[in-house]
Amino acid sequence: MRLPPIDLGRENTFGELTYENGGEYGPIKGDYLAFMIVHIGSVTIEADSTITTLEAGQCALSLTREHYTCTATPGILTHTSWCDSRPENASWLYQEHKNIAASIATSRQVQTIVQLGVDLGLGDQDSRSGLREALTNALLNAYIYEAEVVEAERPIPQTILQARRFLDENFAADISIEKVARQVRVSPQYLVSAFKKHLGVTPARYLWRCRLDYGAHLLQRSGLTISEIAYQVGYKNPYHFSRQVKLAFNCSPTELREQKREG
Missing domain, CATH: 2.60.120.280 (Regulatory protein AraC)
Incomplete structure (x- = not known):
């Protein structure tokens, strides 16, 4: 600046x-x-x-x-x-x-x-x-x-690295920010502000990014249905998953899967 x-x-x-x-x-x-x-x-x-x-x-x-x-x-x-x-x-x-x-x-x-x-x-x-x-x-x-x-x-605090690792390993589970904060023994307010400060994104957005990235991976490398993939990576319904895929990749889950096959 x-x-x-x-x-x-x-x-x-x-x-x-x-x-x-x-x-x-x-x-x-x-x-x-x-x-x-x-x-x-x-x-x-x-x-x-x-x-x-x-x-x-x-x-x-x-x-x-x-x-x-x-x-x-x-x-x-x-x-x-x-x-x-x-x-x-x-x-x-x-x-x-x-x-x-x-x-x-x-x-x-x-x-x-x-x-x-x-x-x-x-x-x-x-x-x-x-x-x-x-x-x-x-x-x-x-x-x-x-x-x-x-x-x-400035080094990333150990608690933030632990929180990121916990999200990486448990993104498919039903996770709340409060649960992550308890896991690393900090307040939810500190977790949100420090996570964004050091990693450039909030814990919630990072969690959904993990779910979406792994969902896209399964779309292109597995034979699971779109609904099965949505539930497996932590979405509560296939519609939400499909909508997020569309926003992120500018195509539907089916089209994303076809792109891999054509490639």
Whole structure:
């Protein structure tokens, strides 16, 4: 996902700050964009209802509507660099932010962009605000790209792999999402959201896909009737099976079987 440029000219700044023994920044009220890198130590960010803890080597993107507070951990030295702004006309950005990881490991690209902004300094509003705004937009896109890579490479949880295996082995049985969730010892809500997140499809849709795929296999490689196949792979009636075959293969079960014979 790549975001189009957004209006960040109002109060768009870069900076760096060292906390000798803890400290707090905020609260900031209203629409607020904050990007934070922790170089040494750790901080806790409260962004509306989300709380994120960052350790050295991590960064976070926060978008808030109500309040933002950043607290450096007491008793240790903490060094951070940051970029912030008051985004305007960016409701779509807040919507997209829900799908972006709150924090990731700081990449060299992200760190370089922030350092360029810090080196730029505050300067004259007219001469440097355009550069800061361009750097902030580049930072947003760099962060989003890195977050998408992290998400794509994140290992699939063992419980989701177990749920998929259970569906693969028992698709012909009378299975409910609640039964699968009990089998892998998670809540049905977590199973549905995590299954779709990591495998790109809900457990229910995956189950029907298994039934349909094996039904198509039997159509082309067995002499069973359409009704026998429908019941054998878990459909409650042949009509539902025939309809799903038509939607998936753009032909009837009989036509799908004939295609194999002609081939």
